[in-house]
Amino acid sequence: MTIPNRWGLPDLGLGMGLRTVHYQHILEHWPSIDWFEIISENYIDTEGRPIWYLDQIAERYPIVMHGVSMSIGSTDPIDVPFLKKLKALAERVNAVWLGDHVCWTGVAGINGHDLYPVPYNEESLRHMVDRIRIAQDILERPLVLENPSTYLTFRSSTISEPEFIARMAEESDCALLLDVNNVYVTCRNHDLDPNEYLEGFPYDRVVQIHLAGHTDKGTHCIDTHDDHVIDEVWELYRRVMAEAGNRATLLEWDDKIPQFEVVHDEVRKAERFRQAATASEEAGHGI
Amino acid sequence: MESESPQLDRIERWMLAAVTHPNGAAEGLRTPEALSLLPEAARDLENVVLPSKNMSSEERLQVYANMYYWRLIDILFEEHKTTHHILGADLFCDLARDYLHRHPSRSKNLALLGSSFPAYLAEEAWDVPHRDFVVEVARLERATEEVFDALRSPSIDKEELAAIPPESWADAKLEFIPATRLLSFKYPVNAYVQAVKDGEEPEVPEPAPSWVLLYRHDWRVWRSDLTRPQAILLESLRRGDSLGEALAHTASQPGIDGDALAADVGGWFQKWTGLDLIRSILV
């Protein structure tokens, strides 16, 4: 079965996060990777080397913008100048889409530079839906919001995370980035079953998948993006590809970053699960 | 103004107060601010944060507190490797933590996180060994970050430069590109920074005045030592003096040989224009 996303946004294939340590390699080899994702904040408020590299890379590869500080769940006023900078960057690099996380990153004017969870309840839902609509109006495109890795749950949560995200997406008409590693990490941290988490996830709104490695501390997992993808996460990916159909897939590797080819090989492992998805689809047609 | 989402607003303010406390979340949730927002959390944290099978509510909140300092101290470390080298890891971390507590980030732009760190070391930090020297090293490192991200601007082209009639030079005023900084120090800071980069273990030097020009070339930031006459001349030009005024000002300083200055200045300008440091010349 395949469920197209409701915007008809393309399956970009297999991409990598664009990281400083790989700039030179990319410019020297122009490797055969389908697309790159950038951390948006690394390319605004600077006119130095990063944007010089990005301009050249954006001429050859599709670019997706993924941010970490929109703070769409914060109760601070919406940072309109920041959104305008994002919009300008999106136009500059011809971004295929842009997004951030279902979270807040600061409040009362102070930035914690981390992805903090909101309580999943009706008040938070109203709040986020309103703000997503405003941001989308300014950006003039759908926001692509990602399920975060979280390390605590609030007593005032009354809705499960996947249900909250589904309703948020439906009511604000935003798109989603499903990070299957975050599903695993969050479920481990909250004693949940990742397969149950994915039950009923609104795949029609998912335009992108994240894969990553994490650190298993025994009592909990931390989303460190510093290692290979574990088998359980590949299994979740296989399931999503089988149920939703192929989606633009990106591997995040942000700490202890190995050579370009090591990261590239890791994301290429996704190919077999994508082919499997196509095969089961064809088998389905045959019945 | 009362938030339209009052419970969410309270929980966010409370959580940030808890996880940014330098002594950890347990202390953070007992600060007057946190107590005024969610007093029930201080009575029993499980009223606000649920435990998991393996972790208590406090341990779960502390995960965020650990990440806050770990991540932001790491950014200050990346910017201030020589300061870190002088102070050592423990003292650097303690000072960075205190700095972040007193000057929390107010911008989405992480490049601004350390913008007050040199001033903090100079004026607020408790006893810093070799304080004057450490502050100068931190200033150089901070300025390097600023030049790295500075606005682009075209530099004056050779033809425009050649077209300036010789008799106009004395009245000419120079505008430098944004990606430059002129720094003057009481210590030989650049030599020390370079030695540490080269893997040496230099002693903290005795005071000896030095001047450094920072500029961006091929998207990298370069540090160039200046002589005293060069520094005085450039500083005067940056203040907006004309070339004639700047030269007269420099020549009038004690210990500067006016004839030597007149002989050298042409070569200096050739070098500075070759490095694309000059944006425009007003004649």
Ligand SMILES: [Fe+2]
């Ligand atoms: Fe992710």
